[in-house]
Amino acid sequence: MRIGELSKKTGVASRMLRYYEEQGLISPTRLDNGYRDYQDYLIDRVGKIRGLVDSGIPSRIIVDILPCLDQEQDIVVRNVEPGLRDLLAQERDRMSQKIDFLTQNRDAITKYIAALDEAATEAPLASAS
Amino acid sequence: MRIGELSKKTGVASRMLRYYEEQGLISPTRLDNGYRDYQDYLIDRVGKIRGLVDSGIPSRIIVDILPCLDQEQDIVVRNVEPGLRDLLAQERDRMSQKIDFLTQNRDAITKYIAALDEAATEAPLASAS
DNA sequence: TGCAACCTTCACATAAGTGGTAATGTCAAA
DNA sequence: TTTGACATTACCACTTATGTGAAGGTTGCA
Numbered sequence: 001m002r003i004g005e006l007s008k009k010t011g012v013a014s015r016m017l018r019y020y021e022e023q024g025l026i027s028p029t030r031l032d033n034g035y036r037d038y039q040d041y042l043i044d045r046v047g048k049i050r051g052l053v054d055s056g057i058p059s060r061i062i063v064d065i066l067p068c069l070d071q072e073q074d075i076v077v078r079n080v081e082p083g084l085r086d087l088l089a090q091e092r093d094r095m096s097q098k099i100d101f102l103t104q105n106r107d108a109i110t111k112y113i114a115a116l117d118e119a120a121t122e123a124p125l126a127s128a129s
Numbered sequence: 130m131r132i133g134e135l136s137k138k139t140g141v142a143s144r145m146l147r148y149y150e151e152q153g154l155i156s157p158t159r160l161d162n163g164y165r166d167y168q169d170y171l172i173d174r175v176g177k178i179r180g181l182v183d184s185g186i187p188s189r190i191i192v193d194i195l196p197c198l199d200q201e202q203d204i205v206v207r208n209v210e211p212g213l214r215d216l217l218a219q220e221r222d223r224m225s226q227k228i229d230f231l232t233q234n235r236d237a238i239t240k241y242i243a244a245l246d247e248a249a250t251e252a253p254l255a256s257a258s
Numbered sequence: 259t260g261c262a263a264c265c266t267t268c269a270c271a272t273a274a275g276t277g278g279t280a281a282t283g284t285c286a287a288a
Numbered sequence: 289t290t291t292g293a294c295a296t297t298a299c300c301a302c303t304t305a306t307g308t309g310a311a312g313g314t315t316g317c318a
């Protein structure tokens with residue numbers, strides 16, 4: 001499919017799809033006319049990229065992570081560069097840390113919101129008095 | 130305490146502490162000589178800031194979140210700006226989303242690493258053959 | 259007195275986008 | 289077949305966020 005179609009299916013602007021290609025995150029083939037040609041599996045992949053980017057993972061890391069996330073078939077374990085396992089383990093730990101931080105802070109905010117709501121219920125005159 | 134001491138206690142460079150002040154994340158008072166004077170509670174606060182920044186939360190959001198995280202005493206519910214509750218709820222949801230994404234991806238990476246290790250155990254000749 | 263710690267300010271760095279322009283390709287209707 | 293609308297291309301410059309580096313001056317302290 002061409003860039004416009006992929007853009008509609010993923011909700012990611014064409015502009016961004018070209019940008020992600022520039023970053024090495026996706027590599028569509030080209031049609032005779034020079035247009036980019038995206039395969040179906042890239043729809044899913046773009047979603048994963050957005051998820052990772054939104055999670056604050058830098059794109060140079062995403063490049064390494066992506067192959068591990070495309071696991072529709074068996075996991076491919078051939079041609080593993082020596083440092084990759086460690087890099088992945090490192091990134092996995094960083095992600096665990098992030099998850100812990102976020103969970104802690106989200107829970108704190110949740111409690112705070114609950115307190116706000118309770119206060120509003122008990123004494124709703126604060127702003128009107 | 131002065132900036133150097135806080136820097137040592139938090140592991141955050143003085144440069145960064147000044148930068149966070151510029152971003153409105155911390156507001157030390159000043160001594161007569163113009164030096165910044167940090168109170169003790171800011172040690173904890175700087176740690177929280179680092180955690181949030183590392184989790185990919187933009188600093189303009191952190192400014193809003195921080196007061197909710199400083200809950201050593203009772204939760205302060207006075208003078209709540211009208212939009213704040215919604216903003217917090219919104220951010221809480223975004224954080225939940227991030228947590229889900231991260232968890233999913235971390236688990237995928239964990240599985241991948243396990244597969245790598247297993248392959249290395251079963252056929253350790255791959256790189257030597 | 260001399261050096262380390264501190265101050266401000268300006269500029270630069272990197273990552274992740276965004277915007278604008280000009281040229282080319284596609285397609286359908288006149 | 290030509291015209292017009294729209295998609296796509298490449299390229300360049302700009303923006304925002306998060307820092308970092310360095311210059312040049314002031315303060316603290318041994």
